Amino acid sequence: MEVRFRDVDPFNCWIWLRFPHPPGQGERGYVETAFDSWFFLGKLGGFNAENLQAHEADGGELSWMAYDSEAAGDAQRALMHNMGPVEYQDCWARCWVDLGLSDAVALDVLINTFRQLSNDVVEIEELVIGGLNDDWPIEEEPDAPLALG
Numbered sequence: 001m002e003v004r005f006r007d008v009d010p011f012n013c014w015i016w017l018r019f020p021h022p023p024g025q026g027e028r029g030y031v032e033t034a035f036d037s038w039f040f041l042g043k044l045g046g047f048n049a050e051n052l053q054a055h056e057a058d059g060g061e062l063s064w065m066a067y068d069s070e071a072a073g074d075a076q077r078a079l080m081h082n083m084g085p086v087e088y089q090d091c092w093a094r095c096w097v098d099l100g101l102s103d104a105v106a107l108d109v110l111i112n113t114f115r116q117l118s119n120d121v122v123e124i125e126e127l128v129i130g131g132l133n134d135d136w137p138i139e140e141e142p143d144a145p146l147a148l149g
Contacts, residue, residue, distance in 0.1 A: 001114065001115055001118045001124045001125065001126065001127060002125065002126045002127070003111055003115075003126075003127045003128075003129075004126065004127070004128045004129070005128075005129050005130055006128060006129070006130040006131025006132075007130050007131045008129060008130035008131075009130070010098075010099040010100070010102075011081070011098050011099065011100070012096075012098065013096070013097050013098070013099055013129070013130055014094055014095070014096050014097075014130065014131065014132065014138065015035075015094065015095050015096075015097060015110070015127070015128070015129055015130075016092060016093070016094045016126075016127070016128040016129075016131075016133060017031065017092065017093040017094070017114070017124050017126070017127055017128075018091055018092055018124070018125045018126040018127075018128070019091045019092075019093070019122070019123065019124060019125060020091065020123055020125055021091060022088070022090055022091055023088065023093065023122060027121070027122040028086070028088065028093075030117060030121050030122055031086060031093055031117070031122065032086045034110075034113050034114065034117055035083065035086055035095050038106070038109065038110050038113060039080060039083040039097070041109075042079070042080030042099070042100075042102045042106050043079060043080050043081075044079075045077055045078055045079050045102075046106075047078060047080070047102040047103050047105050047106035047109065048075055048076075048077075048078035048102070048103060048105075049078070049103035049104070049105045050075040050076055050078065050103070051071070051075040052105075053065075053067055053071070054067075076101070077101060078100075078101045078102045078103050079100050079101055079102065080097065080098065080099055080100045080102045080106065081098040081099070081100035082097070082098040082100075083095065083096070083097045083098070084096035084097070089136055092133070092136060094133075094136070107129060111127060111129075114127050
């Protein structure tokens with residue numbers, strides 16, 4: 001799976017997937033579940049690079065690690081704001097997101113997720129983050145049906 005970045009506006013970001021053939025209903029279900037799961041983790045502040053204590057553990061040793069709840073509480077909130085529905089046209093899928101204040105680690109997690117999905121379930125030829133496709137115009141930012149209050 002090729003990964004490309006185009007012009008990325010974190011508050012108005014389209015994510016594009018290109019498949020070797022139009023995805024069927026089952027394949028679409030996997031793609032949509034991956035997007036939904038990723039968004040909910042982001043909406044709940046899961047992608048906060050200011051608080052990666054386990055990742056940054058001394059020597060990677062996690063046994064009996066002392067978690068600093070005060071430091072976690074002092075970290076700036078990093079919440080995703082909105083996500084539109086996944087749309088399909090021929091061999092393409094796209095999804096609009098407002099990444100809000102979530103950190104770029106969110107995109108790494110999404111890339112890793114789609115790489116594994118492509119290896120195991122549904123082949124994805126290309127993942128494009130940001131920008132527009134000339135042959136599939138954007139009317140406006142979609143409503144965000146998955147936004148949580």
